[in-house]
Amino acid sequence: MTTGQSTEDLLRELAPQVLGVLMRRYDGLDSCEDAVQEALLDAAVQWPASGSPENPRAWLLTVATRRLADILRSEAARRRREDADYLATPPAVLPGADAWLSDTGLVGTGLAGPRDGDDTLTLLFLCCHPALTSSSQVALTLRAVGGLTTAEIARAFVVPESTMAQRISRAKQQIRAAGARFAPPDAADRDERLRAVQQVAYLIFNEGYTASAGESLQRTDLSTEGIRLARLLRRLLPDDAETAALLALMLLTEARRAARVAPDGALIPLAEQDRARWDRALIDEGSALIEQTLTTTTALGPYQLQAAIAAVHDEAASLTDTDWTEILGLYELLAQVSPGPMVSLGKAVAVAMAHGPAAGLAATDELAGQLAKHHRFHAVRGHLLEMSGDRAGAASAYDTAARYATNAAEKRYLSRQGRRSRET
């Protein structure tokens, strides 16, 4: 065991590797995943009390394999009448696994085995299977790859543990029903499946990022989980530009976290944030990563452009020092690569900052139909109207924005903006 690494960190790092090995050998996500969870629980109880084993990974594999044998045996007993063949499986499980284990003698940290990386990636693809809803993909990924317990995931999403348990067990059933095997996706599907994995990591990150500050002390920190997954994915696919950019985008966003929320939980917009509170180390890492990615990329993707935009913001000493012409250029590229009303809205802000509020407002006009009920559209209009000196118009736009906001901190912020515009 590496010194300085807690039992929990080590277990969570090993969880997808051990699960990957079991899946490769025996398949069946539901049984394998249950077996690994039980082995992790055993380890969490035993290791702190009696010391970590010399080879934690092999220990986990042995225990998980035995648990799997138990699970398969009891399932087989249940199905004996229906499926006689099934009974033949369990006796083969243990000797095979033990022989394999004694061969390898793998070390406990990093991606020790030659196929571990592939296994973990295959596991990610499976957890983000298109047959699942995004909330099921998220839950399954956090459990099978992130090594979180069902209780921790339930707490993070503020749902009862029984609900989360149902969601995870149903997700596993759906994967089985969809006929998915523990194998990498076909070359034809691979890009799309990879995008789903990236999106799940980003969803997890954003879920943590929008939660209010006071609560993040109690909630399992989902932003950290998202970054952990992005780091893992980058380690597995070091040459994929969008994966590198996704990690960079998360780091550059996370860097502003402390400055983004006031002590009372109120939201502080980018323009008013104390930039001295931004995390320089995260900015440096994120900027270096996106810079390097942009020099080697063969195709610009949405994460690369969003990370590049975030880097321009993070590198600026103040709002007025920001290179808005560059940001506008990046938004124009983004609108080509990944068109959508929210991208157009971001572009409208850049237009306003580069060419004045009137030009920005004109750019929002065409979005009025699509985004009429979206709070961000009205918040941007409020901001641009305020810039142009129309205080009454700004107040009314902020009020509308507050009505449509679905996040309490954002709603409070927008209501305050409305009041402030009316008073001053």
Added chain:
Amino acid sequence: MKYMLIIYGNEELWNSVEPAEQQRMFAAFDEFNKTHYASGELLGAYGVADAAATKLVRLRDGQPAVTDGPYLETKEYLASWYLIDVDSEQRALEIAAALPSAVHQPTEVWPILHEASRETGADMGVA
């Protein structure tokens, strides 16, 4: 994203429904609950007692004064509510449309904005 689905009941309307039809409705609601609990989308399903059983509590000079009846004098009262947690508003609307009562009555679908933390009691501003 969490949503509250609210059904308003009308005593007269419900009493005019044939007992056999009432039984069929109950069974359909059980089925609805089972399906959506199993998917992990339904967090809770509740129904209130008859409006006649409702009490109203007011503080008068710092003392609780209890009177009978709901606050509003209407024919339609809150009857049942469902707390769901789904991927999108679209999905919330689908589930609302799948309620067995949907053929008789509209369902209000409210996005949940505030949820108090169990640990601190503070608003978590659920997105």
